[in-house]
Amino acid sequence: xxxxxxGNTVRLGLFTVLGVGFLLGLLYLMGRQQNLFGRSxxxxxxxxxxxxxxxxxxxxxxxIAVGNVKAIDLLNDSTVRVSMSLSTDAQGFVRQNxxxxxxxxxxxxxTIINLTAQAAxxxxxxxxxxxxxxxxxxxxxMLGTLxxxxxxxxxxxxSLRQMTAKLDTSALWQLLNDQQLPAHVRQSLGHVAAAxxxxxxxxxxxxxxxxxxxxxxGPLGYLLTDKALPAQLGHAGRQLASTTDTLAAxxxxxxxxxLAGRGPAHTLLADTTAARQVRQSLRxxxxxxxxxxxxxxxxxxxFLLRGYFKKQAKQxxxxxxxxxxxxxxxxxxx
Amino acid sequence: MSVTTLLAETGTITRFAGRFFRExxxxxxxxQELLYQCYAVGYxxxxxxxxTGFIMGLVLTLRLRxxxxxxxxxxxxxxxxxxxIIQELSPIITGLMVAGKVGSSIGAxxxxxRVTEQIDAMDVSGTNPFKYLVVTRVLATTLMVPVLxxxxxxxxxxxxxxxxxxxxxxxxxxxxxxILGRLTYGQVLPAVAKTFFFGFAxxxxxxxxxxxxxxxxxxxGRAANSAVVAGSLAVFxxxxxxxxxxxxxxxx
Amino acid sequence: MVKPMLPTPAPAAAAPLPAxxxxxxxxxxxxxxxxxxxxxxxxxxxxxxxxxxxxxGKSGAGKSVLIKCIIGLLKPDAGTITVLGxxxxxxxxxxxxRLRTKLGFLFQSNALYDSMTVRExxxxxxxRQWLAHTPTQENELVQQALTDVGLADTAALLPAxxxxxxxxxxxxxxxxxxxxxxxxxxxxxxxxxPITGREIDHLIRAVQAKYNTSAxxxxxxxxxxxxxxxxxxxxxxGRCYAEGTYAELSAxxxxxxxxxxx
Numbered sequence: 116x117x118x119x120x121x122g123n124t125v126r127l128g129l130f131t132v133l134g135v136g137f138l139l140g141l142l143y144l145m146g147r148q149q150n151l152f153g154r155s156x157x158x159x160x161x162x163x164x165x166x167x168x169x170x171x172x173x174x175x176x177x178x179i180a181v182g183n184v185k186a187i188d189l190l191n192d193s194t195v196r197v198s199m200s201l202s203t204d205a206q207g208f209v210r211q212n213x214x215x216x217x218x219x220x221x222x223x224x225x226t227i228i229n230l231t232a233q234a235a236x237x238x239x240x241x242x243x244x245x246x247x248x249x250x251x252x253x254x255x256x257m258l259g260t261l262x263x264x265x266x267x268x269x270x271x272x273x274s275l276r277q278m279t280a281k282l283d284t285s286a287l288w289q290l291l292n293d294q295q296l297p298a299h300v301r302q303s304l305g306h307v308a309a310a311x312x313x314x315x316x317x318x319x320x321x322x323x324x325x326x327x328x329x330x331x332x333g334p335l336g337y338l339l340t341d342k343a344l345p346a347q348l349g350h351a352g353r354q355l356a357s358t359t360d361t362l363a364a365x366x367x368x369x370x371x372x373x374l375a376g377r378g379p380a381h382t383l384l385a386d387t388t389a390a391r392q393v394r395q396s397l398r399x400x401x402x403x404x405x406x407x408x409x410x411x412x413x414x415x416x417x418f419l420l421r422g423y424f425k426k427q428a429k430q431x432x433x434x435x436x437x438x439x440x441x442x443x444x445x446x447x448x449x
Numbered sequence: 450m451s452v453t454t455l456l457a458e459t460g461t462i463t464r465f466a467g468r469f470f471r472e473x474x475x476x477x478x479x480x481q482e483l484l485y486q487c488y489a490v491g492y493x494x495x496x497x498x499x500x501t502g503f504i505m506g507l508v509l510t511l512r513l514r515x516x517x518x519x520x521x522x523x524x525x526x527x528x529x530x531x532x533x534i535i536q537e538l539s540p541i542i543t544g545l546m547v548a549g550k551v552g553s554s555i556g557a558x559x560x561x562x563r564v565t566e567q568i569d570a571m572d573v574s575g576t577n578p579f580k581y582l583v584v585t586r587v588l589a590t591t592l593m594v595p596v597l598x599x600x601x602x603x604x605x606x607x608x609x610x611x612x613x614x615x616x617x618x619x620x621x622x623x624x625x626x627x628i629l630g631r632l633t634y635g636q637v638l639p640a641v642a643k644t645f646f647f648g649f650a651x652x653x654x655x656x657x658x659x660x661x662x663x664x665x666x667x668x669x670g671r672a673a674n675s676a677v678v679a680g681s682l683a684v685f686x687x688x689x690x691x692x693x694x695x696x697x698x699x700x701x
Numbered sequence: 702m703v704k705p706m707l708p709t710p711a712p713a714a715a716a717p718l719p720a721x722x723x724x725x726x727x728x729x730x731x732x733x734x735x736x737x738x739x740x741x742x743x744x745x746x747x748x749x750x751x752x753x754x755x756x757x758g759k760s761g762a763g764k765s766v767l768i769k770c771i772i773g774l775l776k777p778d779a780g781t782i783t784v785l786g787x788x789x790x791x792x793x794x795x796x797x798x799r800l801r802t803k804l805g806f807l808f809q810s811n812a813l814y815d816s817m818t819v820r821e822x823x824x825x826x827x828x829r830q831w832l833a834h835t836p837t838q839e840n841e842l843v844q845q846a847l848t849d850v851g852l853a854d855t856a857a858l859l860p861a862x863x864x865x866x867x868x869x870x871x872x873x874x875x876x877x878x879x880x881x882x883x884x885x886x887x888x889x890x891x892x893x894x895p896i897t898g899r900e901i902d903h904l905i906r907a908v909q910a911k912y913n914t915s916a917x918x919x920x921x922x923x924x925x926x927x928x929x930x931x932x933x934x935x936x937x938x939g940r941c942y943a944e945g946t947y948a949e950l951s952a953x954x955x956x957x958x959x960x961x962x963x
Contacts (some may be wrong), residue, residue: 123485123488123492124484124488125640126488126492127484127488127491127492129485130491130495130596130600131487131596132489133603134595134596134597134600135596135599137599137600137602137603138599138641141602141632141637142634143630144625144629144639145632145633145634145637146627146634148626148629148630171633314524384625
């Protein structure tokens, strides 16, 4: 009950002033934002479609709010007259030839009116002027175009997908994708190189041998004096045999590899270094076999060795059958 | 509570309201008491309403933020919070707080005055107790709830600004412009107008409950309790009516 | 401290003072019904200036209803109540307010305003009656009323800080401050211990002697009746069942009257 000390009354007054002041301040600022208090002039523009424009929506010139929509009236079935109130501050900048267009504030924002200044000189707008309008880039039209683009994009991606699917299952892709193939090829070529080196050494030995025979040391004497020769010869023969075996296996492997790779062209395509090695090896193989051929021919022509060669062939057959038994040195003169 | 008693209660409250208008606008006016009640209802409720308003704005902002960031609409947070606070949250929460604090105190005060014959004593002392006790209190809540709501608006918006700046950075100017750019008179004025009705309902109901309390001490507790319950319910019902009316008038 | 400042008049001194026949309060044929309960039925009573009448009756006999009718808080269904020459039922609100300045009422529960200090309680009727007083006059009146009831130094206290007997005295002081012609006491000693009750009874007598007031006292406390009553009215079945001085009624052989005086 009545206990109104002056202090309480002052506090109550302050409280009320603050509350009401906040409301009035809010309303004033809102009104200023919407140009309710400044002096303004009204201009008009006729549109075919205002895309849901509402009274109070802002009018912008160069992106800056210069007024707001005062009224929207249907003049006839295809004309909408929009009255805009522009602040007098902006009057000097809005020319009579300015073009009004309906736009949106962001993709989902309010509908607004954009005023665009034209290059040609014109006097500032006066109250009651009717501005030219521009058909806006309507959002639904944009979306229509976007729809067509989308359909095209779908078709493109579909064929792209088919292409990649085919590529995925093709032999070329598998070959390209096989990461072990180059290693295999390189390994095989290494084998080939080693084999041909051995072959070459053997051939050199044979050549030295025949040279010694030819140099008139007397084949019999030679054979008698040099006891290592038959062993060397046997060894060389064995080496040659195993080498040729390895060579055969390697060539078979290489052939298999190349066949799996479907044609040597791909291998060469895949690894040019390997191809070069192959070519080099093959060349040395060719050279050594040529030399071997010559040596062999020479040996075969030598009567002393003819018998040996026959026996050698037999021994080779036996060695192939029984690898445990060490072949003894060929008896001279047999 | 059966339908009949509910209707009877509504009828007596309506008659009570009629008596308020009949007696309230006839002199003599209890200015002193009205001022004191305004002080008690308004100023003394400010700390409570201010704290709830502050927390409400802060919590709303912080809760809203993750969702808005997900939609890439971070710059809409001030608008969303501002609209929610001014249109709904602040009026409702202020209404509930006043219904709780002031409603219970009016209900208890008047009913205890009734029980201890203080109301009769006033009558005998040449004072119309209806004018002195009821009219002043109903007027005080009617006038002070809007002021409290506005202050709660201001505090809530400020705390929303604090909340926005806790995880991001916005200048006060930009924050204010964001809110002002989206607010319309059609959103603000109905929200302010409805708080008058909130205050009137709270004052009327708690005075009614207290003034016609049953003549025993248990009646005091019952009056305070039912004043709060009925007052809070009335705030929500009026809010529903307000949103329906403003939708019908296109003021959303 | 709670001792009355006024001399206690002897019961014998309660003889009618100067204008014994001037009726200040007349209740004529008053009836009031709550639902099926006929609280008052054709009740009549006359109170003369300077006289104390005690209305005696059982609880629920309609004693409180009677004085609420007199003060205008309740309206009787039938009959007229005339106070100081004015028909209470015919008065408008303003007229009733004016009349009530002449009519004190001491509530059974004291009805002190909890939120006000003793001084504010006392000032409330003074200020509310549009009686223009300067602050000095107000202070004098408050101090006088408090001195009359023997509680001169309680002005700044809240009612909650006072004892039951002190509250009753303050309530009486609040009634006295308007200098009423008639004081209506609603069970002034109920709820008080016998000693405090007697102090209140003496206070009632002292006030009557000092201000020449008339009083209508509702009670069922025999000691109170004996000490304060010039005449006693027995209220039963809604009407005036018996009337007389305390001595007359206590000598009455009627069983219903006799029951009260055992």
